[in-house]
Amino acid sequence: xxxxxxxxxxxxxxxxxxxxxxxxxxxxxxxxxxxxxxxxxxxxxxxxxxxxxxxxxxxxxxxxxxxxxxxxxxxxxxxxxxxxxxxxxxxxxxxxxxxxxxxxxxxxxxxxxxxxxxxxxxxxxxxxxxxxxxxxxxxxxxxxxxxxxxxxxxxxxxxxxxxxxxxxxxxxxxxxxxxxxxxxxxxxxxxxxxxxxxxxxxxxxxxxxxxxxxxxxxxxxxxxxxxxxxxxxxxxxxxxxxxxxxxxxxxxxxxxxxxxxxxxxxxxxxxxxxxxxxxxxxxxxxxxxxxxxxxxxxxxxxxxxxxxxxxxxxxxxxxxxxxxxxxxxxx
Numbered sequence: 247x248x249x250x251x252x253x254x255x256x257x258x259x260x261x262x263x264x265x266x267x268x269x270x271x272x273x274x275x276x277x278x279x280x281x282x283x284x285x286x287x288x289x290x291x292x293x294x295x296x297x298x299x300x301x302x303x304x305x306x307x308x309x310x311x312x313x314x315x316x317x318x319x320x321x322x323x324x325x326x327x328x329x330x331x332x333x334x335x336x337x338x339x340x341x342x343x344x345x346x347x348x349x350x351x352x353x354x355x356x357x358x359x360x361x362x363x364x365x366x367x368x369x370x371x372x373x374x375x376x377x378x379x380x381x382x383x384x385x386x387x388x389x390x391x392x393x394x395x396x397x398x399x400x401x402x403x404x405x406x407x408x409x410x411x412x413x414x415x416x417x418x419x420x421x422x423x424x425x426x427x428x429x430x431x432x433x434x435x436x437x438x439x440x441x442x443x444x445x446x447x448x449x450x451x452x453x454x455x456x457x458x459x460x461x462x463x464x465x466x467x468x469x470x471x472x473x474x475x476x477x478x479x480x481x482x483x484x485x486x487x488x489x490x491x492x493x494x495x496x497x498x499x500x501x502x503x504x505x506x507x508x509x510x511x512x513x514x515x516x517x518x519x520x521x522x523x524x525x526x527x528x529x530x531x532x533x534x535x536x537x538x539x540x541x542x543x544x545x546x547x548x549x550x551x552x553x554x555x556x557x558x559x560x561x562x563x564x565x566x567x568x569x570x571x572x573x574x575x576x577x
Contacts, residue, residue, distance in 0.1 A: 266305035271377040273311040286314045288363030292353035296371035297327035306374035316340040320353040351444040351452035366435040391464035395474035397430040416461040420515040429475030451495035
């Protein structure tokens with residue numbers, strides 16, 4: 247489907263101006279400079295009771311000026327004004343539905359059944375794409391397996407911060423030394439499917455799990471300097487309000503990947519990270535054990551440290567950090 251023009255869409259709500267309300271991205275030529283057709287791009291929006299934000303999301307997809315897009319919205323049975331807004335834009339949406347689902351990953355998987363594009367991303371119903379994102383993706387993702395750009399974290403009070411990705415390889419992500427921002431991370435759809443897709447057992451870290459598996463199989467990453475998406479921080483977003491859930495999912499994902507025979511290169515870094523987590527939990531218990539002397543706790547920490555020499559030498563979180571805090575009387 248060709249993206250609609252600004253004049254094709256319903257008028258924005260009163261007081262809404264700028265991108266993507268009263269501005270659109272420049273229209274992309276019908277064919278590329280070499281005469282070839284533009285690749286189809288598939289976008290899914292999983293949604294549930296985000297009627298206050300979803301119209302901005304929808305318009306940021308539809309106003310890209312891109313000639314070959316398929317847009318899918320999978321709603322989990324919203325009871326607010328979400329459906330009213332979706333229906334306003336239904337003519338430009340390939341497929342949408344509103345039914346109870348098993349969570350965000352399950353909704354995305356339902357949407358994937360309708361995707362036929364070459365490149366893929368999902369955009370949550372409280373985030374939105376930057377103008378011109380699809381054209382950039384079409385040009386830059388041709389020469390790599392994964393494309394990641396900058397993302398702007400923003401709050402409704404007007405504060406903004408530009409976020410750039412960290413080290414992007416599966417070992418760094420497993421060890422939580424690397425980082426990615428999902429709205430600005432684009433994949434090849436066929437590779438995503440070959441990597442196993444999204445595991446809907448997880449409610450929080452399903453994208454982290456997928457990207458680890460994806461990079462283990464398809465490691466060519468390209469970073470671009472452009473801002474590709476805007477990520478909204480608000481009190482009800484999962485990133486802000488449900489951190490314990492993320493921590494539970496991380497441990498569960500690592501255990502799953504450790505036992506996954508199809509991608510053996512994941513086993514060693516997952517084993518290391520899980521052992522490190524166990525070591526740190528023991529250190530935390532020693533820190534909280536005020537009934538024992540400093541000397542006794544120091545001896546126990548040293549004994550524990552021999553379980554993993556790499557972990558024990560970490561300057562702040564491992565044995566060295568523990569000893570420093572102990573010596574300064576902070577424990």
